[in-house]
Amino acid sequence: MASYTLYHLPGACSRVTMTALEQCGVDYADHPVNLMQGEQHSPEFRKVNPRGKIPALLVDGQLIAENAAIQWWLGKTFPAAGLFPAAGNDWEEAQILSDLFWISSGWHPSVRANMMPIRWTTGDPAPVRERGKQLVKPLFEAFDAHMADRQWWYGDDWSIVDVYFYWNYTTAEEGQYDLTGLANLAAHRARVEAWPAFQRALARENAARERMANAA
Ligand SMILES: N[C@@H](CCC(=O)N[C@@H](CS)C(=O)NCC(=O)O)C(=O)O
Secondary structure, three states: OOOEEEEEOOOOOHHHHHHHHHHHOOOEEEEEOOHHHOHHHOHHHHHHOOOOOOOEEEEOOEEEEOHHHHHHHHHHHOHHHOOOOOOOOHHHHHHHHHHHHHHHHHHHHHHHHHHOHHHHOOOOHHHHHHHHHHHHHHHHHHHHHHHHHOOEOOEOOOOHHHHHHHHHHHHHHHOOOOOOOOHHHHHHHHHHHHOHHHHHHHHHHHHHHHHHHHHO
């Protein structure tokens, strides 16, 4: 098997890729990148990912970055892992990609405005956080409505897309977004938290957190 190293930070969106690696049963090394201390800008990390972002996955020393691309590639490489629903044709595959890109380029930046407004302004972050809340509100409400008649985003079967949605709404909550009243979303959250690969990823993150604390 190829060698895999995931550059990540506990709690960051790299959690989605870590869950994907766990779901695929991949043996991987993990390397936390301390974003709070600006390690993503260090020359060492820029050698790994010149774009300065996590998740960054090295496969036999070669970089693949961006959650959507990594997960798509893992899905193709480990088809039995069930990262995505089986697609019958190119059109159906493109629909799944559409969801992934929507989450990573639509939801993620809006959540970021809510959770970390200071990254979006050189001035007062408070109105940016408020704007972030306005931006995520219709997304979360639409998600809640979509989940009314199903267990997972695509129906009966878990997919990694569920974990990426989860990361967005729980991260917004950390940014003081109140999810109260979104009952279908709450039920979805409980299902994701009970998913074995997700739990293994959390355990792996906790171990990384400890290593970071001991190194500090
Ligand atoms: N669209 C990207 C977003 C990646 C991203 O923004 N990652 C954040 C962590 S959640 C990061 O690396 N932030 C560091 C920075 O922006 O300086 C993806 O889904 O992989």
